[in-house]
Amino acid sequence: xxxxxxxxxxxxxxxxxxxxxxxxxxxxxxxxxxxxxxxxxxxxxxxxxxxxxxxxxxxxxxxxxxxxxxxxxxxxxxxxxxxxxxxxxxxxxxxxxxxxxxxxxxxxxxxxxxxxxxxxxxxxxxxxxxxxxxxxxxxxxxxxxxxxxxxxxxxxxxxxxxxxxxxxxxxxxxxxxxxxxxxxxxxxxxxxxxxxxxxxxxxxxxxxxxxxxxxxxxxxxxxxxxxxxxxxxxxxxxxxxxxxxxxxxxxxxxxxxxxxxxxxxxxxxxxxxxxxxxxxxxxxxxxxxxxxxxxxxxxxxxxxxxxxxxxxxxxxxxxxxxxxxxxxxxxxxxxxxxxxxxxxxxxxxxxxxxxxxxxxxxxxxxxxxxxxxxxxxxxxxxxxxxxxxxxxxxxxxxxxxxxxxxxxxxxxxxxxxxxxxxxxxxxxxxxxxxxxxxxxxxxxxxxxxxxxxxxxxxxxxxx
Numbered sequence: 263x264x265x266x267x268x269x270x271x272x273x274x275x276x277x278x279x280x281x282x283x284x285x286x287x288x289x290x291x292x293x294x295x296x297x298x299x300x301x302x303x304x305x306x307x308x309x310x311x312x313x314x315x316x317x318x319x320x321x322x323x324x325x326x327x328x329x330x331x332x333x334x335x336x337x338x339x340x341x342x343x344x345x346x347x348x349x350x351x352x353x354x355x356x357x358x359x360x361x362x363x364x365x366x367x368x369x370x371x372x373x374x375x376x377x378x379x380x381x382x383x384x385x386x387x388x389x390x391x392x393x394x395x396x397x398x399x400x401x402x403x404x405x406x407x408x409x410x411x412x413x414x415x416x417x418x419x420x421x422x423x424x425x426x427x428x429x430x431x432x433x434x435x436x437x438x439x440x441x442x443x444x445x446x447x448x449x450x451x452x453x454x455x456x457x458x459x460x461x462x463x464x465x466x467x468x469x470x471x472x473x474x475x476x477x478x479x480x481x482x483x484x485x486x487x488x489x490x491x492x493x494x495x496x497x498x499x500x501x502x503x504x505x506x507x508x509x510x511x512x513x514x515x516x517x518x519x520x521x522x523x524x525x526x527x528x529x530x531x532x533x534x535x536x537x538x539x540x541x542x543x544x545x546x547x548x549x550x551x552x553x554x555x556x557x558x559x560x561x562x563x564x565x566x567x568x569x570x571x572x573x574x575x576x577x578x579x580x581x582x583x584x585x586x587x588x589x590x591x592x593x594x595x596x597x598x599x600x601x602x603x604x605x606x607x608x609x610x611x612x613x614x615x616x617x618x619x620x621x622x623x624x625x626x627x628x629x630x631x632x633x634x635x636x637x638x639x640x641x642x643x644x645x646x647x648x649x650x651x652x653x654x655x656x657x658x659x660x661x662x663x664x665x666x667x668x669x670x671x672x673x674x675x676x677x678x679x680x681x682x683x684x685x686x687x688x689x690x691x692x693x694x695x696x697x698x699x700x701x702x703x704x705x706x707x708x709x710x711x712x713x714x715x716x717x718x719x720x721x722x723x724x725x
Contacts, residue, residue, distance in 0.1 A: 282359065285655045285689055286351065292658055293347040295624070301336040304626040311623060320616040320644070323668075325637040331394065331667070339394045339667070340628045346404040346661050353407055358692055365686030368720060370578045371537055373682030373690065375716060377656055378533075379444055380691075381678030383698045384408070385664040385671035386441040386501075387422050387431055390492070394667055405664055412438060412697045430495045437699040442502045443675045446531035448703050449479055450553070451715050454538055458722065462540060465552050472553055473513055478705050480510035503527065509557045524563055524638040526672045528554035532567035533679055536574025539723045543575035547595050558639075565599040565610040566639040570646070570676060577683035585684060589618050589647055609640045617644035621651035627662060635668025642672055649677040655689050656681050 312321040322330060331339060362369045384405045391397040400421050405411050414420040415432055422431050433439050453475045457468040487494045487502055495501040502510075506527045511517075532550035540546050550571035554564035572595045573588050582588050596611035613634075620630050627648070636642040645666065653659035659681050663674035702711040 282354075282689060285657070286354065288654055288658055289347050289351045289354075292652075292662075293344050293351075295626070296340050296344040296347075296628070301340045301626055301628050302333050304629055308625055308629045311620065311625060315616070315619060317612070317616045320613060321633045323633055323635050323637070323641060325635065325641070327637060327668070328635055329393075331632045335394050336628055336632065338398070339632075340626075342394065342398055342404070343628065343662070343665060346406055346665060347658070349403055349406045350657060350661055359689045360687055360692050361689055362687040365688075367578055367723060369686040370683050371716065371719060373656075373685065373687045374537065374574060374578070374679045375682070375712060376690070376695065377660075377682035378447070378675050378679035379440055379698060379701065379712075380694050381660060381663060381674030381676075382443045382671050383438045383440045384411075384660070385674030386443075387411070387438070388664055389441070389669060389671045391667065397665070397667065404661070406661060408438075408691075408694050408697050412436075433699050435699075438697055439500075439699045440701060441671045441675075442500050442506070443530040443671055444701050445500055445703065447534045447675075448701050448710075448712055448715070449475055449705075450531040450534045451537070451712075451719075452703070452705075452710055454535060454549075455715060455718050455722075458538060462538075463545065465549055468549055469552055469556060473556055475705060476510055476557075477514040479703075480507070480514050482705070484510060506557065509559075513556065520559065522559040522563075524560055524640070525558070526563075526637070526639050526642055526669060528557045528563060529567050529570060529639040529642060530672050530675060533570040533574050533676060535571040536576075536578065536683070537719055538575075539579070539719065540575065543572040543580070543591070543595075546575040547572040547599075551599060560639075561599070561603050562607065562609045563639040565596050566643045568599055569596050569610060569614070569643055570680075573680055574683045577680065582684070585651055586618075588680075588684065589614065589651065592643075592647065593618070610643060613640040613644040614647055617647035618651065621648050627652065631666045631668075636666060636673040637669045642669065642676065645673045646677045646680060649673070650680050650684075653681065654685075656685070657689065657691060 312318060387405055388397060388401060391400065411420065416436055431439055450472065453472040454468065457471045461467055484502060484507060487499045487507055490499065492501045492503055503525065505523055505525055509527065532554055535546045535550045538546060547568035551564045551568040554567040558564065569592045573592050576582055576588050576591050593611055593614045596614055600608050600611055630648055631645065634641045634645045636645045649659050649663050656678065659677055660674065663677045664670050666673055700711065702709065
């Protein structure tokens with residue numbers, strides 16, 4: 263899949279998981295946090311935390327699919343997550359992990375891309391499970407041992423939300439497919455690189471290229487999906503949301519629509535601008551903001567997009583000293599855009615503050631994810647920050663992000679990308695890539711894959 267350059271490979275060391283004492287210790291800490299007391303006993307701390315910090319609106323999702331977990335369900339969720347860490351701990355000794363001795367811009371870009379794909383594909387398997395009980399029924403051992411999951415899917419032993427009858431989460435080669443999140447990221451990166459060669463600072467040019475490519479993609483590849491939306495997976499389609507498909511259709515037909523929504527439509531791909539070698543993160547965030555307005559027409563979503571692009575760019579190019587430094591910059595960017603548009607609510611910045619403080623105060627993740635299921639962009643951004651601050655290793659963050667009771671592929675995609683952008687190639691499970699579909703796309707006569715696009719980014723860095 264995504265190859266490592268010779269320079270990167272020569273500075274990398276492969277080792278078995280059991281030799282990495284630190285990751286074992288992190289697993290034990292995360293597991294103990296879940297099992298040290300009943301999640302209901304944490305409820306009072308959580309409620310006081312929300313009340314004392316003015317986060318009353320953040321402790322319950324406003325999305326129509328949200329259903330607050332009962333005490334019994336909270337305990338089941340707590341036990342389920344704990345059991346998944348136990349499985350990971352047992353699996354580590356036979357897992358080949360790759361770590362770079364020195365992290366560079368190149369290794370950070372590659373890690374962000376590789377990890378985002380894994381998070382998306384594995385989160386896609388669990389996305390939209392209606393209840394924790396359903397998640398446990400379909401995936402009793404979670405999505406931890408990817409080889410076992412792949413074998414079970416091929417043997418029709420696992421049932422996914424949209425693959426129950428014909429296992430549409432596997433492609434014709436038997437690889438686990440990625441979701442619309444990765445496909446839109448691929449299209450966005452393709453458009454960004456085309457414009458970068460002409461004039462990297464011309465936002466109108468970038469938006470024009472993106473709109474044109476999105477229209478072509480809709481007409482050639484997605485037109486039929488409009489009838490089905492996410493149910494398209496039943497028919498072997500990628501599973502785009504209906505609202506996203508409607509906005510793509512409007513762009514193709516040059517319709518001016520004032521309809522807006524808080525869904526993740528543009529957030530899932532806007533982080534890609536953070537990979538680009540722009541002069542600073544402000545450019546990346548401005549481009550992401552404007553791109554979002556094309557599809558979602560929501561200032562709140564656009565701000566979330568700007569925040570994610572800035573975070574990725576800062577993590578890769580500014581070499582920050584701590585994760586908190588990145589999160590503080592994210593809050594700063596959110597406030598900047600919120601102050602710039604007087605009609606905008608401070609929704610994104612408040613959610614970011616909520617996630618930061620919740621992580622620092624060691625709020626039970628079961629309670630946090632029960633309120634931030636990730637269907638709305640500000641919630642998703644908060645879930646990403648919470649996960650990012652809680653983990654030092656990609657594998658442990660992956661366990662947490664792909665098993666949330668909501669839009670798990672989006673949260674796992676973005677949190678995995680941010681982990682890679684910050685840590686680089688650190689304890690990376692190389693064999694995971696062997697089980698996942700290789701990202702590629704065709705636009706008329708132009709066939710491109712993620713590998714070739716990443717090579718273009720690296721070539722521009724060295725100019």
